[in-house]
Amino acid sequence: MGGRVTLQDVAAAAGVSIKTVSNVVNDFDRVAPETRLRVQGVIDDLGYRPNLSARQLRSGRTGVIALAVPDLAARYFAELATAVIAQARRHAMTVLIEVTDAERSAELAMARGLGSTLIDGVILSPLALSQSDLSGKPGRVPVVLLGERDYAHTFDHVLIDNVAAARDATAHLLATGRKRIAAIGAQSGPSSATAHLRLCGYREAVHTAGAPELAELVAPATHFSPPEGAAAMRRLLALPEPPDAVFCFSDMLALGALRAAHEAGVRVPQDVAVVGFDDTEEGRYGVPSLTSVSPDKPEIARQAVALLADRIESAGSQRKPVRTEVGYELVVRESSAPATETEGTL
Amino acid sequence: MGGRVTLQDVAAAAGVSIKTVSNVVNDFDRVAPETRLRVQGVIDDLGYRPNLSARQLRSGRTGVIALAVPDLAARYFAELATAVIAQARRHAMTVLIEVTDAERSAELAMARGLGSTLIDGVILSPLALSQSDLSGKPGRVPVVLLGERDYAHTFDHVLIDNVAAARDATAHLLATGRKRIAAIGAQSGPSSATAHLRLCGYREAVHTAGAPELAELVAPATHFSPPEGAAAMRRLLALPEPPDAVFCFSDMLALGALRAAHEAGVRVPQDVAVVGFDDTEEGRYGVPSLTSVSPDKPEIARQAVALLADRIESAGSQRKPVRTEVGYELVVRESSAPATETEGTL
Structure with a gap:
């Protein structure tokens, strides 16, 4: 094929206008379902990659959230990550997994939404952060906290007792x-x-x-x-x-x-x-x-992703942070x- | 603080020109180390997020690679992911972890570099892909294969015997x-x-x-x-x-x-x-x-990340795919x- 596939290539192969391809790429509603399907097929076949910049600038979102856990080799977090990925898919979001090694600096960077300019939001399972690290730091991106630590109600927080x-x-x-x-x-x-x-x-x-x-x-x-x-x-x-x-x-x-x-x-x-x-x-x-x-891991993941998706979709809203307690059994x-x-x- | 932190805010707080902040953000060499350190400190403190679009367009890269594994709950892949994350850090790259569930379609999408417009390259551990799925498909982004399957030499490939x-x-x-x-x-x-x-x-x-x-x-x-x-x-x-x-x-x-x-x-x-x-x-x-x-998991991760980083850095080069066999012990x-x-x- 040679060279990067363009919007024009997709339009020509699908027999539609460039505007229609653009509408499909940007998830606008005004494309007929069968046309959308055909264009998406061509996009997949040709391997067209829409220009992120344009897309991101338009929607203000990347569709990527980060999950920051202390240690993926710890079985609990691997299972939790699997549950979060499954839930994120239902919101059409991709999960970027960050491993903080329970380092305060890494956790702090995630809590501020730093470390990546690519993400719409963060689900953070902090181990090293102190209360004062998290107070009065309204993040650049929405953050949902996981785990048991009882921080002030600065962030949405999903936990068990x-x-x-x-x-x-x-x-x-x-x-x-x-x-x-x-x-x-x-x-x-x-x-x-x-x-x-x-x-x-x-x-x-x-x-x-x-x-x-x-x-x-x-x-x-x-x-x-x-x-x-x-x-x-x-x-x-x-x-x-x-x-x-x-x-x-x-x-x-x-x-x-x-x-x-x-x-x-x-x-x-x-x-x-x-x-x-x-x-x-x-x-x-x-x-x-x-x-x-x-702990009810699927429910933890479900609540965390839903809270984060809500924050992302209602950017700028002043909804008070929610503290959700999830069940467990012995x-x-x-x-x-x-x-x-x-x-x-x- | 209210509102998005701008390049101007960082420059003012650090007492340097906008040009200098931009040079730091874009990793240019011409900034004195002590200035770089001070500017980076202000960036961290203010939580400034450089505009991805501009950065990405300039370098052509995002600094993000994807690791696609069949199942994170399978202990082996969680340990491998941990090793890949550690190696990627040494190349200043962030790892986005994708779980394919060993689905052919998901693996194929990763092999083509689709599924995300955010990534510079992919490390893929395929289970479901056939030989023909991978032949003659030079990816949009560089791909390194992991695991034992003996595909034609279309991609860099790290494996054990x-x-x-x-x-x-x-x-x-x-x-x-x-x-x-x-x-x-x-x-x-x-x-x-x-x-x-x-x-x-x-x-x-x-x-x-x-x-x-x-x-x-x-x-x-x-x-x-x-x-x-x-x-x-x-x-x-x-x-x-x-x-x-x-x-x-x-x-x-x-x-x-x-x-x-x-x-x-x-x-x-x-x-x-x-x-x-x-x-x-x-x-x-x-x-x-x-x-x-x-299997020598740290060495698998080291080789895979190094091969991928090389492909990303030498984009467009015609280097032949490498097949690297890594050791194991009983x-x-x-x-x-x-x-x-x-x-x-x-």
Whole structure:
């Protein structure tokens, strides 16, 4: 074919006017459906790429939104990204995925809509940003926040109730007859919020049950990864009086904990019960299968994309930021079965 | 602040001319480093977004490349995407991730550089495309192919030797004393190529060893997912003479197979050994830990991004397509330990 395909080429091949091709490209209504179909076919066949500049200047939009997550290798965010992509498609939007590595500067850039001049809006799952980073910074592009951190209501925000979810997970372990409940995933510093909320829920449940609340049973983890889960579990199992249950703040931590228990010859759930958070496929297929808190990921994605699309479409409107709480459930599997029932089945 | 930040605003705040701000924005060399730093600081502070149209028209580039993968929830592609993002950063490029769902039409659109007018190039991991889909279609934008399928040399292509890798994995199982080796992951139809190459390698190893090559030991899988791995394993274990080893064409299949063995009370590796493919973190932390073929993912990402960056920078050059083979290794873990050594440790 040689050279760039032009509007003229498409018009000639489709047997329509240049104006008609332009109308199809710009999604104007005044083209008959069959004509639109034919022109679109020619556009696809010839590989015509409409001039972005003209299109963008006309609509003020690119049809691209960014999803900024701390870590795509963390299973939860990969599953969430998949759900966001599916939802964005329904709004005819493409998703550009940004990985922030939980760096404050990268998250801040995304919150301001920087880092790309190509995007109509941002869905941001912040880990490192502080309250003050986000206050009083009305973005150049609309931003929807994901996740548990409780920022001031500067942005639309989709979240689950982490304190309640962690409380439920811990209460479940207590209800199965466990007495010494440990937690893996405590964090300090500005990136602490998710971990902090889950720790609060854990403490509330332990306190309510009158169970021992011992500092030695709370294990920190810098990253929610299998290696850190395994290391924390090894330390807990080496205690003079080890725990009989462990609530891990993520499935990845729990996978590491299961592995460490296996290596130490400690049986799950007979000797120690384990509960995770995120309800990942790996947890569901684990040996033993993992009890886990399951945030409603499809609903998180649906709400986030819908809120962002609304902001993009009503640019300039003064709608107040919305805070939407999405549901979760505790999915009970083998790793937290009552010790008596499962005795001898491994 | 109100209203869009302009070039003038930045110039005034930085105390430089509009021309200087423009030079910084467009990455021209003629700005003193300290001036560049100051202007960039003001740009960041004010949240100035340079006009894409002008920039794009000048350089002909957007600084965005697309990575098109079949499925982000498949752990292998999430890890690969992470590696590609890291490499792209080194070339100052942003990665837009597209999920094709292994749909031929979506893959074809990416191979032609359609689907987005925003991208400078595409890294495409095709599953559904046929040879003829890709022949004679010199893309509108540069395309680098990933993965094992052996397309005509129309595009730059980064791959590993799948036949050899599958042969090594199967030969390893035979070397540990197993006799009846099964395979999980066979596929037919146009999306068969990766599975086909791995099946070839499996057959070569079985044939070389003179082991029985029985159709009943080759289990199909439409998707490389845990549920399909579990279903296939259940069928294999129900055979009158079940296998004593299983080579799974992905770690996700293998995770499902491990789970099915556990549910059936079949011990791994004592009763049946299991080997996966992809070397994912979940496999490494599995119970038992999973022996797996480990493609050199960082090197795949490095080569792919470098080849694409070269094509983008030398637009119009007639460099012949390059076919780069990247290494792999078989990482032996518990799931394929010799049956005698591990007797009694579970």
